[in-house]
Amino acid sequence: MEAQIAVAKTNKYAVTESGDTLEVIERPNGGLSVVLADGQTSGRGAKAISMLVVRKVISLLAEGVRDGAAARAASDSLYTDKQGKVTCTLNIISIDLQSGTVVLTRNNPAPYFMARGEQIDCISTPSTPIGVSRSVRPIISEIPLERGLIIVVYTDGLVHAGERVGRPMDVCTSLKAMLEDQDPSPQAVADSLLSEAIALDDGRPADDISVVVFKVTKRRGDEVRRMTVRLPISPVNS
Amino acid sequence: MEAQIAVAKTNKYAVTESGDTLEVIERPNGGLSVVLADGQTSGRGAKAISMLVVRKVISLLAEGVRDGAAARAASDSLYTDKQGKVTCTLNIISIDLQSGTVVLTRNNPAPYFMARGEQIDCISTPSTPIGVSRSVRPIISEIPLERGLIIVVYTDGLVHAGERVGRPMDVCTSLKAMLEDQDPSPQAVADSLLSEAIALDDGRPADDISVVVFKVTKRRGDEVRRMTVRLPISPVNS
Numbered sequence: 001m002e003a004q005i006a007v008a009k010t011n012k013y014a015v016t017e018s019g020d021t022l023e024v025i026e027r028p029n030g031g032l033s034v035v036l037a038d039g040q041t042s043g044r045g046a047k048a049i050s051m052l053v054v055r056k057v058i059s060l061l062a063e064g065v066r067d068g069a070a071a072r073a074a075s076d077s078l079y080t081d082k083q084g085k086v087t088c089t090l091n092i093i094s095i096d097l098q099s100g101t102v103v104l105t106r107n108n109p110a111p112y113f114m115a116r117g118e119q120i121d122c123i124s125t126p127s128t129p130i131g132v133s134r135s136v137r138p139i140i141s142e143i144p145l146e147r148g149l150i151i152v153v154y155t156d157g158l159v160h161a162g163e164r165v166g167r168p169m170d171v172c173t174s175l176k177a178m179l180e181d182q183d184p185s186p187q188a189v190a191d192s193l194l195s196e197a198i199a200l201d202d203g204r205p206a207d208d209i210s211v212v213v214f215k216v217t218k219r220r221g222d223e224v225r226r227m228t229v230r231l232p233i234s235p236v237n238s
Numbered sequence: 239m240e241a242q243i244a245v246a247k248t249n250k251y252a253v254t255e256s257g258d259t260l261e262v263i264e265r266p267n268g269g270l271s272v273v274l275a276d277g278q279t280s281g282r283g284a285k286a287i288s289m290l291v292v293r294k295v296i297s298l299l300a301e302g303v304r305d306g307a308a309a310r311a312a313s314d315s316l317y318t319d320k321q322g323k324v325t326c327t328l329n330i331i332s333i334d335l336q337s338g339t340v341v342l343t344r345n346n347p348a349p350y351f352m353a354r355g356e357q358i359d360c361i362s363t364p365s366t367p368i369g370v371s372r373s374v375r376p377i378i379s380e381i382p383l384e385r386g387l388i389i390v391v392y393t394d395g396l397v398h399a400g401e402r403v404g405r406p407m408d409v410c411t412s413l414k415a416m417l418e419d420q421d422p423s424p425q426a427v428a429d430s431l432l433s434e435a436i437a438l439d440d441g442r443p444a445d446d447i448s449v450v451v452f453k454v455t456k457r458r459g460d461e462v463r464r465m466t467v468r469l470p471i472s473p474v475n476s
Binding site: 005006009010016017022024025028031062190191216219220222231232233 | 239240241242243244245246247248249254255259260261262263264266268269270289293297300333335383424425428429432433454457458460461462463464465466467468469470471472
């Protein structure tokens with residue numbers, strides 16, 4: 001088997017800094033974790049919050065701390081720092097090679113999406129952002145790594161796309177149509193969701209949007225780990 | 239313009255843990271940094287060292303510390319921890335959107351490769367690994383971001399590929415041939431170098447090998463940041 005992760009990420013229109021922060025790190029006992037946070041509001045303030053949260057989580061994961069404990073620690077730390085006045089959503093997607101599972105840790109009201117075999121589910125169990133109180137708990141799901149498994153996680157910019165102009169995005173329907181028709185690559189799924197959201201916002205995203213698609217596919221045949229990053233350089237700097 | 243980074247990475251044959259650690263992180267003032275470390279020896283001990291070094295560097299970069307200062311701090315920290323008995327190579331490749339440059343920080347005897355326009359150079363200025371003494375300095379180069387710029391950085395597993403069987407790899411010649419013929423994608427360059435090295439080692443890499451290819455290309459046309467990660471899941475776990 002091979003695990004593939006694809007990310008597509010854009011900023012709110014006319015705002016240079018995204019309030020969403022996403023990092024991928026290697027787990028000390030094997031595997032990878034994707035950590036995605038969306039700070040309250042947008043721009044520089046939101047970026048500072050989401051970076052703080054992601055740094056906290058990745059430094060704990062790097063020490064071998066379990067995902068749930070890392071999320072609780074990040075929540076307590078943010079609550080203490082901002083007296084509960086600032087919130088942030090947090091998703092952790094971990095490929096744990098020791099247990100052969102994907103561990104999903106979620107403090108985000110935005111639902112996520114999972115496909116296994118014929119079954120396609122939108123999971124919207126209520127979940128609160130971190131930093132709101134001393135008793136915030138993440139929702140944790142552990143799913144065996146098996147071929148065909150697809151998980152899609154996103155920030156609320158995707159959920160709210162198009163609302164401004166009265167034609168809200170239906171993420172689950174879009175995803176179902178995409179997956180029932182064909183066998184798209186994770187990057188194609190992420191790109192397609194993001195471009196639909198941007199189109200619904202008339203090309204001017206009303207919020208930062210990040211989409212993460214995780215897929216377990218057939219083995220490509222070698223032992224090589226690969227990563228590609230594409231970063232547009234804005235005209236101001238180019 | 240668009241910056242693209244591609245990574246291809248494999249372990250020493252029959253060793254489950256790579257002594258090389260690579261992480262990509264977002265810079266607090268815009269842009270990205272790729273941090274690559276190769277710990278002395280191989281397996282679990284080397285992994286612990288390279289993870290320690292990479293964690294140290296990324297936590298400092300996240301606070302806004304300059305790359306050169308982060309490399310010196312990682313060296314002093316490793317020297318203090320291991321009394322100079324353990325060394326580690328370190329490369330930092332940073333896309334600094336504030337200055338519009340790529341900053342290369344290097345504590346690695348392995349050369350690196352740079353192509354700008356018609357000129358193709360292998361840069362092998364002497365450079366020492368970190369952790370060997372109290373006076374280790376990185377070699378720092380700053381290069382303006384311009385279309386067509388290609389930078390290739392690798393760990394010594396690539397340089398030493400094939401030596402065991404008396405047909406050492408000539409990285410610079412391979413790269414020149416590849417770039418003079420066509421306009422390959424960064425991932426194609428990284429994959430091709432790695433597969434040549436593995437073939438020279440008869441399919442059984444004599445050391446951990448990591449290759450990073452950075453390229454500045456024409457803008458794809460949107461404001462979307464993208465990332466793809468592919469992680470083979472070994473048969474033991476699958």
